[in-house]
Amino acid sequence: MSKRTYKDYSIMNTTKKITIGLLVLTCAVLFFPACRNRAFLRQLQDMELGVKNPSSIEDLQSAISKYQGKIDDIITMEHRTGIWYKILGRRYMDKKMYKKAIESFQHALEYFPENQHVFYQIGVCAAILAKSTLDYPNMSSGERQAYFDLSVSAYKRAVELDPNYTRAVYALSVLYVFELNRPADAIAIMEPLAAKEKKPLDSLFILGRAYYMTGQYEKAIAAYDRIIKTSGSAEQRADAERNKAFVQNARGS
Template identity: 40%
Template sequence: MKKKYKSLFAITFAVFVLCGCTKSNKSIIRMQKLEEGIDHPTSEEELKAAIAKYQTRVADNQLADTQVGVWYKMLAVRYLDAKMYGQALEYFQKAIQFQPTNQNLYYYVGLCAGYMAKASLDYKATGAATTTEKYNYLKLAESAYLRAIELEEKYGRALYGLGILYVFELDQSEKAIPHLEKLLSFDTRNFDAMFVLARAYYMQGDYEKAASLYDKIASQTKSEQKKQEALSNKKIVLDASYSK
């Protein structure tokens, strides 16, 4: 019977969290006392019994917290699959409250924030090149990707996400280079990353490295489309180097 009460408490706790309902600490403590049959322990034996019971209670609460975090992540992924990036971002952030060292959650926050930046248009037609909202989303994406690779140094998707962000969104190609070079040090045939890195080299005026990387893509890829794109880009790079 006691196990049944413990399971019921864990489920009730999870439902309260997901539904956004809150209870005061005093109410929760009263509930725990009622379920465990503990009121005001005074003797040595009563205190030891209370500690033992509440240690089990803590374990139950930790299990409930873990499950709630998993449910938040599942809900966020559902929104992500439906391309509802704002809602997905909200629930990935909630999941991080329960799993703050999960690198995958930070990657998804970065991904969703990038999409939301694209949606942050100048709706009031003020003529501004970028909006504050868009910039904030881009910086959120940056910080999330950086946190992901802080937790997992060789997190390829986050390294690639940073490359895209710095080269195409924040115009900071110099920052992209070390992350993309690290990615290609262990994912040696990631041609998408090679294209972005070659672009970063080109934007930094390092035409030799850019042309060499396009050559590498053209010689190694099995995709005729990527081969032709690489050769075309190499020509642009060489033209720029000749006119320098």
């Protein structure tokens, strides 16, 4: 075996030093603190936009104008993301995947926190889940109640954001009367709505039932009489007649 020369050892030492240097550099990059990374990224962005430590009025105005475009781009992207979450929620609803729909609508609220329509859709999905005993037989009573609570809070928030949001008022009142045994709460939100509508036929049906449940038989009969007089639907008039007769029997006359 031939002897290694001084030159060979010199090359090996140089290679070793380079290797160690690269390892040290790699470790420095891998374990670089997050705050330093963010600062580095900001420096790159400043270089890209030609902005660095603005101080004068002219420099500050220039920096604002350059970054404004970036801000507008971010806002546009986030607005679109929120819309896509709303669309995704509707797609899940079409497929009756209501838990996934709720998740999507909740994500949409991160971008549109005061959108009454998103709250309404959450209310619809939660109410369907709470009432779907056949589709979700393993759902616990506590989980079911949690969905009822979510539905109520979502509908109420929708109405708070838009007091004239008829669909949300009606949906909430139906929940109060037919699912939660809270007819007085239904009356409180339905009476103002019925007073504003010219032909509040759906509202009157709900009110008639709520009045009956709270023992206000005369008001229930008056609500059904109004339906009988104003409805152009023979089916609605027949339903109102049957409900009126039921209330009269309960009243004892």
